[in-house]
Amino acid sequence: MARIPSRSNDWGFPRWRGYGANREATTVRLCDRHGCEEPGDCPAPKSPNSPDRWYFCQTHAAEYNRGWNYFEGLSAEEAAQREADERRDAGGFTQSRHQQWAGPGDGTRSRDEMRALEVLELEVDATFDDVKLAWRRLAKSHHPDVRPGDADAAARFHAIQAAYEVLRSAEDARTWRPGPAE
Numbered sequence: 552m553a554r555i556p557s558r559s560n561d562w563g564f565p566r567w568r569g570y571g572a573n574r575e576a577t578t579v580r581l582c583d584r585h586g587c588e589e590p591g592d593c594p595a596p597k598s599p600n601s602p603d604r605w606y607f608c609q610t611h612a613a614e615y616n617r618g619w620n621y622f623e624g625l626s627a628e629e630a631a632q633r634e635a636d637e638r639r640d641a642g643g644f645t646q647s648r649h650q651q652w653a654g655p656g657d658g659t660r661s662r663d664e665m666r667a668l669e670v671l672e673l674e675v676d677a678t679f680d681d682v683k684l685a686w687r688r689l690a691k692s693h694h695p696d697v698r699p700g701d702a703d704a705a706a707r708f709h710a711i712q713a714a715y716e717v718l719r720s721a722e723d724a725r726t727w728r729p730g731p732a733e
Contacts, residue, residue: 582608664721667714679722686715 582591589608595615597603607615622630660668660675668677671685689711691697698704 580606582606582611584608584611587611661721663717667717670710670714671718679718682715682718682722686711690715 580591581587582589583605584607587608589610591606591608593607593609593612594604595607595612597605605615622633625633665675668675668682671682671689673681673685677685690708693704693708693711695701695705695708
């Protein structure tokens with residue numbers, strides 16, 4: 552006859568097993584996107600001002616948020632009033648603004664890269680080919696030789712050049728592969 556232990560492993564100090572290491576199985580909620588097998592740990596509202604939530608994986612949450620229109624169904628006047636009210640009441644969030652965890656993008660680009668994309672008038676998911684095309688287009692239209700004597704165009708041209716350099720160096724760092732001698 553086997554003896555059933557009457558004491559758990561948690562007694563005394565130090566604990567004999569890690570915190571959170573329960574013996575029972577943990578339940579994992581899957582992503583609500585059809586066909587996705589990833590854990591759904593990112594809640595997203597089903598509609599504005601609704602307590603009902605979808606639970607997506609990080610990839611599908613980003614996709615869902617990209618198309619979200621918070622002011623859907625409101626007139627322009629009501630949307631402006633709601634935005635003004637929320638900006639007035641969002642003072643408590645400015646203390647955590649330095650963390651920048653909820654910024655645009657999917658987390659693969661730095662803040663400088665995001666600013667450079669804004670200068671080049673591109674979306675956050677632009678490829679480097681898109682960056683090259685936008686850089687050429689904007690550089691041609693704002694070049695000091697094309698607009699001689701225009702100080703604003705010269706300043707814009709320098710900003711475009713700096714933005715391209717930031718994105719080019721980031722792309723080089725992303726695609727760098729060590730050679731056989733390294």
